[in-house]
Amino acid sequence: MVDHDKRRAEIVRAVWDVIGRHGIEGATVRRVAEHAGISMGGLRHYFESQHGLLHFAALAIGTNVSARVEAQLHSTADAADRASLLLEAMLPLDDERRGEADVWLAFLVRSHVDDTLRDLRSQAWTGTRHVCRLAVGLVRDVAAPETVGGELPDVHLEQWAEHLHVVIDGLTLQATSYPDRFSADDLRATVRRHLSLVAGANLAPDRGRDSRTAPRPAP
């Protein structure tokens, strides 16, 4: 009769919209139902509790990001570009993904208080760290760990992966908090700048692609 999974995806989308507009505490069953164009009872046919609904919505974000990363993994670009694209896949480069990151941050903060989200948080950390290790492996032409959680063969390289991880999280936080100050080009340029640091600082610090050299007035 009705594609169950598709309907659930639509509802999850409504959850994201509502959280983006009203915060996670504003994601009430009534509001989500209204935003999804169904009734409270209808909503409860797909999610039997508010908690289950929010949990599923949080999980779906991870799936989204993973899919983007996976797509870049099999790219045919050269190593340096592939490293950039991998990291950029995790950054909020447009409004759509800014909203996504916003909702993710909301869940991350809530996970500090809601233990049922702890696994999600820990898993996200491991996943992000893995992508950073892949990026380091690419720029330094070193064998990257095959399994998620595996480390790079050198402590020093691990430190660079940590470096990238911090930058990714910092950029995500800033880009969602101050969207006007961080254009997609800004983010991309910053990522490439840091990757050139990882590569060994024997490249030029930036390749003239940096749009920040034309300073925009703060809104």
Add this chain to the structure above:
Amino acid sequence: MVDHDKRRAEIVRAVWDVIGRHGIEGATVRRVAEHAGISMGGLRHYFESQHGLLHFAALAIGTNVSARVEAQLHSTADAADRASLLLEAMLPLDDERRGEADVWLAFLVRSHVDDTLRDLRSQAWTGTRHVCRLAVGLVRDVAAPETVGGELPDVHLEQWAEHLHVVIDGLTLQATSYPDRFSADDLRATVRRHLSLVAGANLAPDRGRDSRTAPRPAP
């Protein structure tokens, strides 16, 4: 009769504790009152609305951090150490400050949705950026901007301030989300590593103070 400001500070402390334990949506008037050891009516003598209470509690965090930074500003340490100490003043180095950062993150995320917190957020960004500029000025022995909001004399230096800012935010986010993975020494070592990058990479990447290099397996 009673020191009004002191009492307010005690209540604000209770707000932080409650938010740390139950999240910002769990900071109900009843719960805060109970945690502060007073009644609902008593609480309302110091804060006439829940919104005012939370707003004041958020503001107080900024005051806390500013005080720590200010203390380091007039330190007698040499330039490089002073830069480190300035940045470290904004990081969650112990449980106390981890809780503080946690609450701050909660308010930051809420500010995405609550416009009455927008000024606070924007002000925090400007303040943090200023400290980063001071740090860059110290390590590069360049005149730092005297006024908050003033920029460094070189676009390239501005980029390094931006670099530090992203690292500070990234570290704050990670240290509060995954406290077990980031000891105070880890954070300090990371800050110093980045400062040596800012200094021009003509220093050793680390000075052997990095606790993570300890368990190095034989290659």
Add this chain to the structure above:
DNA sequence: AACAGGACCGCACAAGCGTGCTATAACGGT
């Protein structure tokens, strides 16, 4: 044609919320 069950609806209820309000102590100045 009959019908079982999926899809959806919306009322009802208890719980919890912020806040307006009045009541009651305790204190300081006179």
Add this chain to the structure above:
DNA sequence: ACCGTTATAGCACGCTTGTGCGGTCCTGTT
């Protein structure tokens, strides 16, 4: 000793919340 002010208390009201539950269509199978 008196009294206004201050500090604290807690009840009451209207509102919102999540969810249990009974109801109504609609559709695919028999």
